[in-house]
Amino acid sequence: xxxxxxxTLCMLNDYPLTKEQIKCFISFVGNVGIKDLQINPLxxxxxxxxLPEGFVYYLELGTMTYMRGNYPIDDKxxxxxxxxxxxxxxxxxxxxxxxxxxxxDFHIDNxxxxxxxxxxxxxxxxxxxxxxxxxxxxxxxxxxxxxxxxHCATATALxxxxxxxxxxxxxxxxxxxxxxxxxxxxALHVSERYMNNKLFxxxxxxxxxxxxxxxxxxxxxxxVIGDRIFHVESGVHVDGIMKKPANYEPYPPEEVGLKxxxxxxxxSGKNSVMIKLQKLGYNEYTExxxxxxxxxxxxxxxxxGTAVSDSEFTKIVxxxxxxxKTTKNS
Numbered sequence: 001x002x003x004x005x006x007x008t009l010c011m012l013n014d015y016p017l018t019k020e021q022i023k024c025f026i027s028f029v030g031n032v033g034i035k036d037l038q039i040n041p042l043x044x045x046x047x048x049x050x051l052p053e054g055f056v057y058y059l060e061l062g063t064m065t066y067m068r069g070n071y072p073i074d075d076k077x078x079x080x081x082x083x084x085x086x087x088x089x090x091x092x093x094x095x096x097x098x099x100x101x102x103x104x105d106f107h108i109d110n111x112x113x114x115x116x117x118x119x120x121x122x123x124x125x126x127x128x129x130x131x132x133x134x135x136x137x138x139x140x141x142x143x144x145x146x147x148x149x150x151h152c153a154t155a156t157a158l159x160x161x162x163x164x165x166x167x168x169x170x171x172x173x174x175x176x177x178x179x180x181x182x183x184x185x186x187a188l189h190v191s192e193r194y195m196n197n198k199l200f201x202x203x204x205x206x207x208x209x210x211x212x213x214x215x216x217x218x219x220x221x222x223x224v225i226g227d228r229i230f231h232v233e234s235g236v237h238v239d240g241i242m243k244k245p246a247n248y249e250p251y252p253p254e255e256v257g258l259k260x261x262x263x264x265x266x267x268s269g270k271n272s273v274m275i276k277l278q279k280l281g282y283n284e285y286t287e288x289x290x291x292x293x294x295x296x297x298x299x300x301x302x303x304x305g306t307a308v309s310d311s312e313f314t315k316i317v318x319x320x321x322x323x324x325k326t327t328k329n330s
Contacts, residue, residue: 002193003167004184005143007038007329008210010060011176026052028224029172031202032185033195036046036282038081038169041071051076058092081114081262104136112141112166119149121156129156132162145169146179153179158187172206173225182206182224182256190250204257224256233263233307239271265307266298273297280310282317293320 006029006084009022022043029037032054038058044051049058049072056078063083065071068254071080078090085093094114097104100121115137121129133139143166144154155167157179182203189195207225211217218229230253241248241260253260264326273290277283285293296316297308310314 002161002188003036003143004034004181005036005038005058005167005169006181007060007145007169007178008171008175008181009043010038010040011171011178012213013040013042017043017046017213019050021209021213023045023050023052026055026207027135028202028206028209029181029240030054032182032200034185034207041065044074044077049074060129060178065227079112100110100132100136110141112143113138114143116145116169118144119147119152121146122152122159123150126159129159130163133165137162139163139165141166143167143169143187144223148174148177148179153177154183154187157184161188172210173222175210175214175300176248179225186251186256199255201257217245227258228261229253229293230258230260231263232260233265233267233272234267236269238262238269238275242271263307264297264313265301268294268297268301270294276310277317278314280314280317285317289320293317296320305309 008029009017009025013103026037035054036058038060039051040060049104051074057076058079058081059071059077060081061071061083066082066084080088080174081089081094082091083094089111092112092114094116097115097117098119100118128139129254139160144160145162145168146159147151148154153168153174157170160168161184168179168184170181170184172179172181174183182200183201189198189200205223207218218225220226223229230249232241232248245252245260249260262272262279264272264276270287270290273294274285274287275286277290277293292314293316296319297313300312301308
């Protein structure tokens with residue numbers, strides 16, 4: 001069974017979260033299939049101990065907190081990520097492993113361990129990483145939390161799961177230098193290994209929630225949750241997508257709460273203009289009209305260095321109508 005443990009909330013210690021905001025986030029992640037959550041004592045305190053039902057909770061403990069024993073004991077918390085080995089069955093020892101050359105003399109006794117780091121694991125290729133997994137760590141009892149210094153964390157997490165790893169720790173949008181939860185989910189979903197029949201419209205809600213909390217807009221072309229990843233301008237691509245989307249898109253935009261949109265600009269073709277005309281209700285226009293409108297669109301796009309919005313396109317069409325009527329009357 002694939003286990004994805006989301007630790008987004010643990011990355012937000014510097015933001016003044018409310019109980020309602022935390023519960024809202026937990027509801028959203030539950031809707032996209034995440035049932036394992038890593039929290040810390042601060043999040044537990046903000047929730048006033050009211051952990052929503054239906055989730056497996058992992059409490060992350062720092063060294064001083066663990067040594068002092070100053071952390072909550074709650075039946076709803078199934079596991080504790082601890083900095084030291086313990087005899088208690090619900091405590092999972094955490095190891096920081098920054099480089100594959102470091103010793104991996106972990107206690108192998110069929111108990112779970114957590115490994116954080118492995119930033120550079122994929123720099124020597126996937127084959128080497130697979131061999132390292134097989135020889136150096138007890139994969140089936142390891143929870144991996146890869147870090148993203150070299151922008152390989154998501155790929156590392158996926159490779160680890162392919163090797164039957166116990167589970168991975170991730171965050172939405174990769175916040176906190178981690179693997180991206182939404183990318184892991186959709187990569188597994190597309191390969192038909194994870195929730196094959198499920199839709200994920202709440203990715204859009206999680207994106208909005210995260211942007212409001214941290215005050216930073218997620219890039220428009222961010223994988224899976226970017227606003228514009230299903231926007232297309234090139235005429236050839238527009239024509240192909242409209243005929244057979246599966247040739248161009250790994251999954252329909254509706255699966256992740258997004259919409260496909262045709263963008264008009266300097267790379268657009270006649271078909272793009274016809275599609276836009278029909279979408280906006282201008283059904284009486286011919287391909288000859290589309291060719292004339294395309295010239296105007298390209299000139300405007302090149303001159304202003306940006307795409308033509310729907311409202312601007314409407315004005316172009318209205319101006320074109322006036323021009324055509326004047327020409328005919330003269």
